[in-house]
Amino acid sequence: MDTQPSILVIDDEPDNFDVVEALLDGENYQLYYTPSGQQALDRLSSFQPDLILLDVMMPDLDGMEVCKRIKADPQWQAVPIIMATALTAKEDLARCLGTGADDFISKPLNGVELRARVNSMLRIKQHYDSLQVLLKLREDMVNMIVHDLRNPLASIVLAAEILRFPHLSSEQQQMKVEQIRLAGQQLQALINSLLIMAKLESGKMVLNYSEVNLNTICTSALTDVEVMASQKKIALMSELTESHAIVKIDALIFRRVLDNLLNNAIKFSPSNSQVKLTAECLPTGGAKLQVADSGPGVKEDLRQIIFEKYEIGTLMPEVSQIGLGLAFCKIAIEAHQGTIFVEDNYPRGTIFTVLLPGE
Template sequence: MTISASILVIDDEPDNFDVIDTFLHDDNIQLSYASSGSRAIARLQDIQPDVILMDVMMPHMSGIEACQIIKADPQWQGIPIIMVTALTSKDDLSRCLNAGADDFISKPVNGTELRARVNSMLRIRQQYASVQNLLRLREDMVNMIVHDLRTPLSSIVLSADMLQSGQLTAAKQHHKAEQIMTAARQLQALIDDLLIMARIEDGQMLVDRTTVDLRHLCKKALEEFEAIAQQKHLDLVGDLPAQLNPVHVDATMLRRVIDNLLSNAVKFSPKGSQVVLKADSLDQSTIIQVADQGTGVRLDLRQIIFEKYETGMSAEGVTQLGLGLAFCKLAVEAHGGDIRVDDNHPQGSVFTISLPIYVGGSQSTMV
């Protein structure tokens, strides 16, 4: 056993605890002791054991009764309980299992068997914890998706209501129509990111490689973000050499990656600052960079921001679901490349995509 664990031993005979302590003292396990079921239940909150070893035959409250109480509490029902018993009849053992026990071991306890059964229950405990974490993550994900869908949807509904009122000037009508279109694009982008990520993770995404003029693709992205940048009084700059080697990529997927990075840079950049999109052709790779002058990304966040539903640091007035960077990572890796974030001196962040030189022309592959 290589993991650290906490085990609660419940037995009215202290000598039995000493036996278990002898068998498990070399296994990186922290043992706690309770002399009765009622005392153990009162101490569960403080001990928070990973496994419980419970004697069956105890005065006042039997191990079976204590097991039933513990397993009836949702807070503790995920803790595996091993019943330690001198009983051997099938009826007695079935009573232990029916009470909620996960396993049992017979007295006198054998050290090899005890370690094997404890190790088995610790694996179950870890699996249970993993499932609970996944369920919490899924619940958080659903809440974040609902929130991020509601924001542009509310903008669409409000703007549509104002248009229907018939009380707006022509200029304001045009402005509200633009707001509706912007919000609709946000909804479409979020849904597209979710669908593409799911397909990539399931190995069902088709990477349709064609020969792409990277300079032209970057310039088109800059043109589409120019209006948004002007609204925030940002200077949007393209550092694109006249001679830039073509790349063999899925043009739609790479464009979405660049759009996501530009969108984040614009979101988190202060007014009056600069956002730069840069590309360069090296001997063995193509480099694409998006640099901003925002608050930057702390060292401890530079890996997790590329995980799903991780948003890193928040900014006032900015809402985002942690999908954009996760999509970028999956899409870049589907092309055999990598993505990272570094400091932009003197202030801000630089997101760098490195794509290897691809030889093979136009073709489609599944990832």
């Protein structure tokens, strides 16, 4: 675990806490103590430990009642509870588990058993926490995908409705058909990126390497974003390597990386600015590609985060941002055994650099 797991010991005898502390010495746990069940319940309103070690036999509120109340509250249900008890009858132990306890340990405590049971419960808690993070990411992903799907879908529906009007000229009809085509391509690109990224992450996609002319693939990528750039009055610049330069890559995957980088650069650059694609072969083998824009730039503390799934850098109004494009680029480039990083494009903007290894 990255941080010290926290353990709350609830026991009316302070000496018992000293025993627990001694038995868990050197285990890198953060131990907390409270002498009564009621105090523990009050404390949980502002503090949630990773594990509770709960004594059964306590005055006022006994351990079974405390356990029952903790497990009845949704915000505490996931915290594992180990009940420490001198009871030995199977019926009593069954009652402990019946109140919602996750495990029990007999008194007097044995160090080997205590450490094993604590480790077991903390491992389960860690798995639970990891699952919650995954579920939260999935929820965020769904929300962002739904948000980004709305624009192209709305464009398709609106254009299709307008095409039903009988008085449209052939030129107007053609414009609406083109609008539908472009929106459909946006949807298809998003879905394809999600599928390819899932395969790359799972290791189920084997890259289809072939020898590709670096100039040709860069020129093709620039040609495909010309319309998008012209709509924003952005000049596309290029500085490409010698015409016979060859790299060994998966052409389809790598082309999608270029598409993502160029599309991002155009989306985030202001009108009447420029986006530049540079490509060169390295003396040591391999190649270096850079996409430079004139956008708002990426703060230094975000330069790693933006390559994680569902994370974005600078929020901009009217700019579709799903937080998947750069994550895809990173996964795809690393699958090629390469690297990708971002730096400042002085005086304004960013430069995304891709380094591909030689054979």
